[in-house]
Amino acid sequence: xxxxxxxxxPYQELAVDPQAAAPMLGYDSDMPDDxxxxxxxxxxxxxxxxxxxxxxxxxxxxxVNKDDCTLSIGGSTFHISKIITRQIKxxxxxxxxxxxxxxxIEQWSRKMLADNEPLKGFIADIxxxxxxxxxxxxxxxxxxxxxxxxxxxxxxxxxxxxCGWHTFEQHHLFSLLPTTLGIRLTExxxxxxxxxxSGIIGIGADVRFNPYSCGLCDATQCxxxxxx
Amino acid sequence: MSNLIEEIALCVxxxxxxxxxxxPPNMKGxxxxxxxxxxxxEEGVSPDDILNKSLVVAMNKVGQQYSENKIFVPQMLLAxxxxxxxxxxxxxxFQSGEVKRKGTFIMGTVFGDLHDIGKNLCCMMxxxxxxxxxxxxxxxxxxxxxxxxxKHPNAVVGLSALLTTTMVNMGVIISSIRxxxxxxxxxxxxxxxxxxxxxxxxxxxxxxxxxxxxxxxDKIAV
Numbered sequence: 001x002x003x004x005x006x007x008x009x010p011y012q013e014l015a016v017d018p019q020a021a022a023p024m025l026g027y028d029s030d031m032p033d034d035x036x037x038x039x040x041x042x043x044x045x046x047x048x049x050x051x052x053x054x055x056x057x058x059x060x061x062x063x064v065n066k067d068d069c070t071l072s073i074g075g076s077t078f079h080i081s082k083i084i085t086r087q088i089k090x091x092x093x094x095x096x097x098x099x100x101x102x103x104x105i106e107q108w109s110r111k112m113l114a115d116n117e118p119l120k121g122f123i124a125d126i127x128x129x130x131x132x133x134x135x136x137x138x139x140x141x142x143x144x145x146x147x148x149x150x151x152x153x154x155x156x157x158x159x160x161x162x163c164g165w166h167t168f169e170q171h172h173l174f175s176l177l178p179t180t181l182g183i184r185l186t187e188x189x190x191x192x193x194x195x196x197x198s199g200i201i202g203i204g205a206d207v208r209f210n211p212y213s214c215g216l217c218d219a220t221q222c223x224x225x226x227x228x
Numbered sequence: 229m230s231n232l233i234e235e236i237a238l239c240v241x242x243x244x245x246x247x248x249x250x251x252p253p254n255m256k257g258x259x260x261x262x263x264x265x266x267x268x269x270e271e272g273v274s275p276d277d278i279l280n281k282s283l284v285v286a287m288n289k290v291g292q293q294y295s296e297n298k299i300f301v302p303q304m305l306l307a308x309x310x311x312x313x314x315x316x317x318x319x320x321x322f323q324s325g326e327v328k329r330k331g332t333f334i335m336g337t338v339f340g341d342l343h344d345i346g347k348n349l350c351c352m353m354x355x356x357x358x359x360x361x362x363x364x365x366x367x368x369x370x371x372x373x374x375x376x377x378x379k380h381p382n383a384v385v386g387l388s389a390l391l392t393t394t395m396v397n398m399g400v401i402i403s404s405i406r407x408x409x410x411x412x413x414x415x416x417x418x419x420x421x422x423x424x425x426x427x428x429x430x431x432x433x434x435x436x437x438x439x440x441x442x443x444x445x446d447k448i449a450v
Contacts, residue, residue, distance in 0.1 A: 026297075
């Protein structure tokens with residue numbers, strides 16, 4: 001078991017692209033100019049709302065049971081579904097990660113909704129999600145580089161609530177970490193601030209990263225499903 | 229007077245809130261739904277006509293265009309914002325009872341779930357369709373819906389969930405509601421919900437989008 005590697009990521013370093021909001025706003029391609037202008041305004045206005053922090057901890061003793069689709073790390077056993085089991089079965093280590101965009105963006109979004117600015121509120125909500133995903137992309141990239149240096153590769157990241165892994169097991173996942181960076185879990189295992197992510201990444205000499213992971217999942221109507 | 233009714237409808241449909249709002253660019257500097265509603269009331273247009281001949285008609289058009297993919301979420305939200313600006317002027321008439329709405333819709337995100345953006349947008353559209361909306365917020369237990377039904381026994385209930393792990397709580401809430409109000413109408417919606425699931429949990433309606441839900445509400449309100 002490694003130490004907890006913690007990162008604070010300046011918002012400016014994430015190079016947030018306003019066009020990233022397009023799919024969630026219903027556009028198949030780029031947004032029209034007038035709407036893009038509004039998204040840019042929200043992106044600019046919310047730049048100071050973020051407090052982006054994340055980190056990971058690596059567990060060396062890993063047991064993946066392909067029969068009952070479980071993963072055992074740090075004394076906890078997770079029921080990770082067939083889909084995730086298939087992707088991480090060759091892992092010799094597993095990184096447990098968490099990351100949050102902070103509570104500010106959520107508060108800003110709610111304020112806009114309350115002030116009869118539904119579009120601004122909606123855009124802020126979308127961009128909060130974009131930002132936390134960019135942040136964890138960055139942390140995953142750093143993990144990948146560190147592992148590459150040791151001759152190892154990493155898998156995609158998998159989170160409770162997706163690919164058939166029950167959200168409730170997020171409680172066990174959080175209990176493995178020495179800090180949760182201020183992220184709290186509700187009784188039903190949802191994270192607060194809402195714009196937070198957690199999960200696992202497989203590590204090993206014989207694992208692979210799948211560039212299109214949504215294709216693995218059977219939730220074809222998922223709101224977050226990426227189109228190829 | 230009829231011009232004002234049409235102009236307000238056009239402002240709502242176009243998302244034109246007030247003279248200061250820059251959207252849509254082709255109406256820059258012109259008065260929006262805010263000023264025109266105020267003017268209409270001052271000139272004696274009935275608030276009922278403003279609601280039913282302007283706002284409801286415009287929002288219905290917007291919802292229809294959205295469900296046909298002719299407009300997208302931003303245009304719908306801008307229309308909802310313009311509608312809300314008009315609605316502010318009508319509030320006193322709702323309170324006095326001078327303007328009657330089609331019915332009451334009690335909406336909430338089910339317990340265990342904190343996601344509310346979709347629910348909020350849906351509430352705006354339903355309000356724009358002429359319904360009184362009582363938004364109970366997120367993480368709502370069955371008791372809270374029942375308490376609200378006690379105050380509004382003829383209300384329709386709407387349940388929202390964003391996660392496969394929380395949508396199952398819709399069934400729990402529907403069972404609890406039906407124990408006390410066997411004839412209560414309940415609609416469900418949210419990203420992971422579908423028609424089969426809605427039937428499975430004995431919901432009366434699955435709202436794929438706000439417009440579908442409004443269409444159903446208007447049918448049962450008759």
